[in-house]
Amino acid sequence: MDTRSRIIAGLVAAPLAIGTLAACGAGTTGSDAKAAAAVGSDAKGAFFSAYDKTGDSKRQRVTTKLEASPDTIIKLASSMGSGSGGSTSTPSVSPKIAQLISGSSIVVDMQSTGAALKDETDPTKINTAMSWKTDSDLFNLRTAAQDTFVKLDLAKIADQTGAFSMADVQGALGQAPTWIKDAVNGKWVGFDKGTVEQLAKSSGGAAATTNPTQLTPDQTKQLTAAVKSNLDTNSTFTSEGDTVKVQVKIQPFLTQMFQDGKRIAPKQFTDQMVKDATKSLGEFKAGSVLAFDATIADGRFTAVKGDVMQVLNWFDETKAKDAKSKKELQDLKAKNLHLTLVSQISELDRDVTKPEGARMVTKAELEQLGGMGGSMGKSSSGSGSGSGSASAVPSAPAAG
Numbered sequence: 001m002d003t004r005s006r007i008i009a010g011l012v013a014a015p016l017a018i019g020t021l022a023a024c025g026a027g028t029t030g031s032d033a034k035a036a037a038a039v040g041s042d043a044k045g046a047f048f049s050a051y052d053k054t055g056d057s058k059r060q061r062v063t064t065k066l067e068a069s070p071d072t073i074i075k076l077a078s079s080m081g082s083g084s085g086g087s088t089s090t091p092s093v094s095p096k097i098a099q100l101i102s103g104s105s106i107v108v109d110m111q112s113t114g115a116a117l118k119d120e121t122d123p124t125k126i127n128t129a130m131s132w133k134t135d136s137d138l139f140n141l142r143t144a145a146q147d148t149f150v151k152l153d154l155a156k157i158a159d160q161t162g163a164f165s166m167a168d169v170q171g172a173l174g175q176a177p178t179w180i181k182d183a184v185n186g187k188w189v190g191f192d193k194g195t196v197e198q199l200a201k202s203s204g205g206a207a208a209t210t211n212p213t214q215l216t217p218d219q220t221k222q223l224t225a226a227v228k229s230n231l232d233t234n235s236t237f238t239s240e241g242d243t244v245k246v247q248v249k250i251q252p253f254l255t256q257m258f259q260d261g262k263r264i265a266p267k268q269f270t271d272q273m274v275k276d277a278t279k280s281l282g283e284f285k286a287g288s289v290l291a292f293d294a295t296i297a298d299g300r301f302t303a304v305k306g307d308v309m310q311v312l313n314w315f316d317e318t319k320a321k322d323a324k325s326k327k328e329l330q331d332l333k334a335k336n337l338h339l340t341l342v343s344q345i346s347e348l349d350r351d352v353t354k355p356e357g358a359r360m361v362t363k364a365e366l367e368q369l370g371g372m373g374g375s376m377g378k379s380s381s382g383s384g385s386g387s388g389s390a391s392a393v394p395s396a397p398a399a400g
Contacts, residue, residue: 041239042239043237043238043239043244043245044232044237044244046239046244046296047237047244047246047294047296048228048232049299050244050294050296050299050300050301051228051301052118053299053300054118054300054301054345055116055117055118055119056116056118057116057117057347058111058112058113058115058116058117059109059110059111059112059117059347059348059349059351059352060109060110060111060117060345060346060347060348061107061108061109061110061345061346061347061348062107062108062110062343062344062345062346063105063106063107063108063343063344063346064105064106064107064108064341064342064343064344065104065105065106065341065342066101066102066104066308066339066340066341066342067305067339067340067341067342068101068102068338068339068340069102070095070098070099070101070102071098072337072338072339073093073098073101073102073339074093074095074098075335075337076335076337076339077092077093077098078092078093079328079331079332079335080092080332094161094162094163096160096161096162096163097161097162097163099160100134100160100161103134103135104132104133104134104138105132105133105134106130106131106132106133107129107130107131107133108128108129108130109128109129109130109348109352110126110127110128110348110352111126111127111128111348111351111352112125112126112127113125113126113127118221118224119221120217121216121217121218121221122217123216123217124146126143126217127142127143127144127145127351127352127353128142128143128352129141129142129143129144129352130142134156134160136153136156137151137153138152138153138156138157138160139151139152139153140152140188140355142352142354142355144352144353144354145354146192146193147190147191147192147193147354148190148191148193148196149188149189149190149191149354149355149358150183150188150189150190150191151183151186151187151188151189151355152183152184152186153185153186154166154169154184154185154186155185155186156186169184177365177368177369179359179361179365182359187359188355188357188358188359189358189359189360189361190354190355190358190359190360190361191360191361191366192360195360195361195362195363195366196366198363199363199366199367214268215265215268219264219265219268222264223260223261223264223265226256226257226260226264227257227260230253230256230257230260231246231248231253233252233256234248234249234252234253234256235247235248235249235253242295242296242297243293243294243295243296244293244294244296245291245292245293246291246292246293246294247289247290247291248289248290248291248292249287249288249289250284250288250289250290250314251281251284251286251288253290254277254281255278255281258273258274258277258278259274261274262274282319283315283316283319284314284315284316285313285314285315285316288313288314290306290310291306291307291310292304292305292306293305293306300345301345302344302345302346303342303343303344303345304342304343304345305340305341305342305343306340306341307338307339307340307341308339308340308341309337309338309339312329312332312333313333315329317329317330
């Protein structure tokens, strides 16, 4: 993996992991909560008290978004896509797409029908809903009572990105089943647990119904506890009003995280993954830190935020594999771009339930996809849109 690829991986993975796991749990205060009290002198104690208390409820909403201007997104994409120096004269991301990214948020709702979210280990008792939002929903994925539902509004995405037209999409779908056309035209379609399991058994055996890379709720619970201990060992905490400012010593933290992952979830944290991660950590500067802020109200987290671009400062330029890689890193640093990732945590005021009026897809309808190679294979874009929506029913986000 070259230097730019490692930077991209760091920009995406590390801050998201810290923000998500720090906010893991449920049931925090909403926008109408009481005024936040000062954290006080014991910033570390306040942080870990909130870490524990945030998971006490059975319902939670986490809204994640990037605080960055469209211009910043264009400059970053150009630098990543065009090699040394980058260029904004011909941006690799169009202004409309940059505006979409800047104005987007990902909203994840979780509800436990059993114990508190931090304690529930039975996945059948966790309902989830995920939405990609701008001024309206663009994509929705929901699991409730073990059934999965999906809705994708391609017309809105086409309008907001300008990247394609719905006429092209409709032509590419050809003779696709009605339920696929419904799914990409903003209508709910559902897959009940029994239908999906029956289809998986008939095509690939009982093992096909499980995903070996997906963490179980019990593994998530163990990893969250491990991260808490890891943060305690490898972080410093200071208070500023209702916010705890955290600095994580990134090399020892990530080293321990992969060791914990290998112990708790060996199928997910493979030997090769740990080996590659350890090699990448060797390119970091000694003493590199990940800084993020955790805002606390009524003893619970209400937001976690940090600048994703701080990842650039972790890399030791002297360890770049060649002069080109070194210059790419120097040029990107020189742009002084900021991309703040914010996860807002709030009280969920309703249950996560099955969407009303969803069209349930039958086993026979799913099996139709096996004979659609001719009509769907004529267009690569059509094949990707159609079969991607149906052949692999996506898994819901794991609840912590």
